[in-house]
Amino acid sequence: xxRYSRITGTGSYLPPRRVTNADLAAELGASGVETxxxxxxxxxxxxxxxxxxxxxxSSDLGAQAARNAxxxxxxxxxxxxxxxxATSTPDMVFPxxxxxxxxxxxxxxxxxxxxxxVCSGFVYALTVADSLIKTGAASKALVIGAEVFSxxxxxxxxxxxxxxxxxxxxxxxxxxxxxxxLASDLHADGKHVGILCVPGTVxxxxxMGDPLLKMDGQAVFKLAVGVLEDAARATLAKAGRTAEDxxxxxxxxANIRIMQGTAKKLKLPLDKLIVTVDxxxxxxxxxxxxxxxxxxxxGKIKKGDTLMLEGVGGGxxxxxxxxxx
Ligand code: UT7
Numbered sequence: 001x002x003r004y005s006r007i008t009g010t011g012s013y014l015p016p017r018r019v020t021n022a023d024l025a026a027e028l029g030a031s032g033v034e035t036x037x038x039x040x041x042x043x044x045x046x047x048x049x050x051x052x053x054x055x056x057x058s059s060d061l062g063a064q065a066a067r068n069a070x071x072x073x074x075x076x077x078x079x080x081x082x083x084x085x086a087t088s089t090p091d092m093v094f095p096x097x098x099x100x101x102x103x104x105x106x107x108x109x110x111x112x113x114x115x116x117x118v119c120s121g122f123v124y125a126l127t128v129a130d131s132l133i134k135t136g137a138a139s140k141a142l143v144i145g146a147e148v149f150s151x152x153x154x155x156x157x158x159x160x161x162x163x164x165x166x167x168x169x170x171x172x173x174x175x176x177x178x179x180x181x182l183a184s185d186l187h188a189d190g191k192h193v194g195i196l197c198v199p200g201t202v203x204x205x206x207x208m209g210d211p212l213l214k215m216d217g218q219a220v221f222k223l224a225v226g227v228l229e230d231a232a233r234a235t236l237a238k239a240g241r242t243a244e245d246x247x248x249x250x251x252x253x254a255n256i257r258i259m260q261g262t263a264k265k266l267k268l269p270l271d272k273l274i275v276t277v278d279x280x281x282x283x284x285x286x287x288x289x290x291x292x293x294x295x296x297x298x299g300k301i302k303k304g305d306t307l308m309l310e311g312v313g314g315g316x317x318x319x320x321x322x323x324x325x
Contacts, residue, residue, distance in 0.1 A: 001177050002177065002179075003133070003134055003136065003175055003176075003177070004133075004134065004175070004176050004177065004178060004179040004180060004181065005129065005130045005133040005134065005141075005173045005174065005175060005176060005179075005180055005181050006173070006174055006176040006178070006179075006180025006181070006324075007171045007172070007173055007180055007181075007323060007325060008072075008073040008074075008075075008172050008173070008174045009069045009070065009071070009072035009073025009074070009075070009171065009172040010068075010069055010072055010169070010170070010171050010172075010289065010292055010293040010296045010297075011064075011065045011066065011067065011068025011069030011070070011071070011072055011169070011170045011171075011293055012065045012068060012167065012168060012169040012170065012286075012289060012290045012293035012294065013061050013062075013064035013065040013068065013167065013168050013169075014050040014061075014166075014167045014280070014290070015050045015051065015052035015053065015056060015061065015166050015167070016050070017050060017051050017052070017053065018048055018049075018050050019048060019049055019050070019051055019165075020037075020047065020048045021035075021036075021037035021040045021041065021046065021047060021048065021162070022037050024040075024049075024161075024162060025037060025040075028155065028158065028161070028162075031155070031156070033155070033156055033157075033158050033161075034158065035158045035162055040162050043255075043257075044162075044163060044254075044255045044256065044257075044277070045255065045256025045257070045259075045275070045277050045278055046162070046163065046256075046277055046278060046281045046282075047278045047279065048278075048279055048280075048281070049164065049165025049166075049279075049280060049281030049283075050165050050166055050167055050280065050281075051150045051165065051166055052148050052150060052166040056148065057091040057097070057100075057148065058085070058087045058089050058090055058091055058097045058146040058147055058148050058168070059085070059090075059091050059097045059098075059100040059101040059104060059146065060104070061146045061147075061148070061166065061167060061168035061286075062085055062087070062097065062101050062144045062145075062146030062168040062170065063101045063104040063105055064168065065144060065146065065168035065169050065170040065286075065289070065293075066083075066101065066105060066142050066144055066170045067105070068170070068293070069142065069170040069171055069172050069293075070142070070172060072172070072296075073172035073174070075140065075172065075174075077105040077106060077107045078107055079140050080105075080107060080110055080140050080141065080142050080172075081110045081111070081138050081139055081140055081141070082110055082111050082112075082129060082132060082133075082137075082138035082140070082141035082142070083098045083101060083102050083110060083111070083112040083113075083141070083142045083144070084098060084112075084113060084114070084115055084125040084128060084129050084141065084142070084143050084144070085097045085098040085101060085112075085113075085114045085115070085125070085144045085145075085146055086114070086115045086116075086117065086121025086122045086124065086125040086143075086144065086145045086146075086285035086286075087114055087115075087116070087121065087145070087146050087147055087284075087285055088116060088118050088121065088147065088149075088152075088198075088284055088285065088314070089147050089148045089149060089151055089152060089284075090114055093202060096112065096113050096114040097114055097146065098112035098113050098114050098144075099112045099113075101144070101146075111138070115128060117188070117285070117311070117313075117315060117317045117319075118196070118284060118285065118313040118314030118315055118317060119252050119254065119282070119284045119285060119287065119311055119312060119313025119314065119317075120186070120252070120285075120311030120312055120313050120315070120317035120318055120319050121145055121284070121285030121311065121313075122143070122145040122169070122285050122286070122287075122288045122289055122309070122311060123184065123186065123288065123309055123310065123311040123319040123320060123321050124186055124311070124317070124319060125143050125144075125145070125285075126143050126171070126173070126181065126184070126309070126321050127181075127184040127186055127319070127321060129141040129143045129173050130173065130181040130184070130321075133173060133174075133175050138175075139174065139175045140172065140173075140174050140175070141172070141173040141174075142170060142171075142172060142173075143170065143171050143173055143289075144168060144169070144170040144289070145168065145169050145170075145283075145284075145285035145286040145287070145288065145289045145290070146167075146168035146169075146285070146286055147166060147167065147168070147283050147284045147285055147286045148166045149164040149165065149166060149213070149282070149283065149284055150164070150165070150166050152198050152211065152212055152213050153212065153213055154212035154213065154214075157212075159215070159217060160213055160214070160215050160217075163254070163255075163281060163282050164213070164281055164282045164283070164284070165280050165281030165282065165283050166283065166286075167280055167283040167286045167287075167290050168286050168289075168290070169286050169287075169288065169289025169290035169291075169292065169293050170289055170293075171289055171292070179324060180323055180324055180325070181321060181322075181323055182235075182238075182239040182241070182306075182322040182323065182324060183235050183236075183238035183239035183321075183322050184235060184238075184319065184320065184321040184322070185231050185234040185235040185238065185319055185320050186317075186318075186319035187227070187231065187317065187318050187319060188315045188316065188317045188318075189315070189316050190315065190316075192219075192223065192315070192316035193314075193315070193316075194214075194216075195215065195216040195219040195220055195223075195316065196213075196214070196215045196216070196220050196313060196314040196315075196316070197213075197214055197314055198210075198211060198212065198213050198214070199214065200212070220313075220316075221255070221257075221258060223312075223316060224254070224258050224312045224318075225258055225261045225262065225265070227312060227316075227318040228251060228258070228262040228265075228310050228312055228318065228320075229262060229265040229266065231310060231318055231319055231320040232249075232262070232266055232308055232310060232320050233266075234320070235308070235320040235321065235322045236308075236322060238322075239322050241306070241322065243266045243267060243268060245306050246266070246268060246272065246306055246307070246308045246322075247272065247301075247305040247306045247307065248272055248273075248274055248295065248300070248301055248305055248306075248307050248308070249262070249263055249266070249268055249272055249273050249274065249307075249308050249310070250274045250288055250291050250292055250295070250307055250308065250309045250310070251273075251288075251309075251310040251311075251312075252282075252287050252288060252310060252311045252312050252313065253275070253276050253277035253280060253281075253282060253283070253287035253288070253290075253291055254277065254282045254287070254312075254313075255277065255282075256275065256277055256278070259273055259275065259277070260273065262310065266308075274291045274292070274294075274295045274300070274301075275291075276290060276291040276294050284313065285311075288309050288310075288311060292307070292309070296325075301325060302325075303325060304324070304325065305324075305325045306322065306323070306324055306325070307322070307323040307324075307325055308320060308321075308322055308323075309321045309322075309323060
C-alpha cells in the first residue's frame with residue numbers, strides 16, 4: 001500500500017496588538033517618516049497588521065498556532081513525531097525555534113528543526129515533512145510558519161516597514177493511505193540574494209553589518225509574478241491535474257496585486273483567491289498557514305477541496321504545493 005500525507009488540522013495565532021495603516025502612519029509621521037493609509041492600500045492591499053510585544057518570540061506564536069492545529073486534528077502533542085518550523089526570525093541564533101517550541105508544547109524526543117527559506121519557508125517545510133512521512137521516518141508532523149518580522153524592520157524606511165507583520169500558522173500532517181499532498185515544486189536562485197535580505201550577522205559578540213530588512217520591491221515584484229505562475233503549472237503537471245481543478249489558490253500574502261496577477265495568469269476567478277494580506281500584512285513564512293487556517297475556520301475551505309499553496313521570497317526562493325484537503 002502506498003504511503004501519503006494529509007493535513008488533518010490547521011491552527012493559527014496572531015499577537016493581540018493590531019496596528020492599522022492610520023495607526024502606523026501616525027507613529028511614523030511623529031518621527032518624520034511620511035506614509036498614508038491610501039498609499040499602503042493602493043499599492044499593497046494591506047489595511048492592518050499585528051505586531052508582537054517585544055518579549056514575545058516566534059516560538060511563542062508558533063506554539064499557540066500548533067496547539068490550535070493539534071486541537072483541530074484531535075490529537076495530543078505527545079503523538080507528534082516531527083516538528084518543522086519555517087522562520088527567518090528565530091528566537092536565538094541557535095538552537096532552532098522548533099526545539100524551543102517543542103519544549104513549550106511539553107513534549108520531548110521527536111525530531112525538531114527549522115527551515116530557512118524566508119517567505120517560501122512554509123511550502124519548503126511542508127514538502128520536507130511530506131517526504132519524511134512518505135519514507136516512514138515520521139507519521140504525525142507539526143509544520144509551522146512563525147515570524148516576528150517587526151524585529152527586523154527599519155522603521156525609518158517607509159518602502160518596507162509598512163508591509164510586514166507578525167503571526168504564526170500551523171498544520172498537523174499525518175500519514176495516510178490516500179494522498180493529501182499531491183505534488184510540490186521548489187526552487188531557489190541565489191544570484192538574487194541582494195534584492196531581499198537582512199545583511200547583518202553576529203560575530204565576536206557584536207552585530208556586524210545592517211541587521212534590518214532591505215528590499216528592492218520592484219525587482220521582487222517582477223520576479224514573483226513570473227515564478228508563481230511557473231511553479232503552479234509545474235506542480236499541477238506533476239500531479240496530473242489542471243488549473244481548473246484548483247478550488248482555492250493560497251499564495252504568499254505579500255501584495256494583493258501579485259496575488260491577483262497570479263490568479264489571472266492561471267485563469268482562476270478572483271473568488272478562488274484566499275486573501276488575508278489585508279488584515280495580516282506580509283507575515284513571511286507564516287502567511288500561507290495563517291491564510292489557510294482563516295479560510296478553513298470561516299468555512300470557505302472544506303474537506304475534499306483542492307488547494308494550491310504558493311510561496312515566494314528572499315533567497316530568491318519560490319515553490320508550490322498542491323493539496324487535496
Ligand atoms: O515577502 C516577499 C515578497 N515581497 C514582495 O512581494 C514585495 C514586492 N513588491 C511590492 O509589493 C511593491 O514593489 C511595493 C509595495 C514594495 C512598492 O510598490 P511600487 O508600486 O513598486 O512602488 P514604488 O517602489 O515604485 O514607489 C512608488 C512611490 C515612490 O515615490 P516616487 O519616487 O514615485 O516619488 C516611493 O518613494 O511611492 C513612494 N513610497 C511611498 N509613499 C508613501 C514608497 N513607500 C511609500 C510609503 N508611503 N510607505
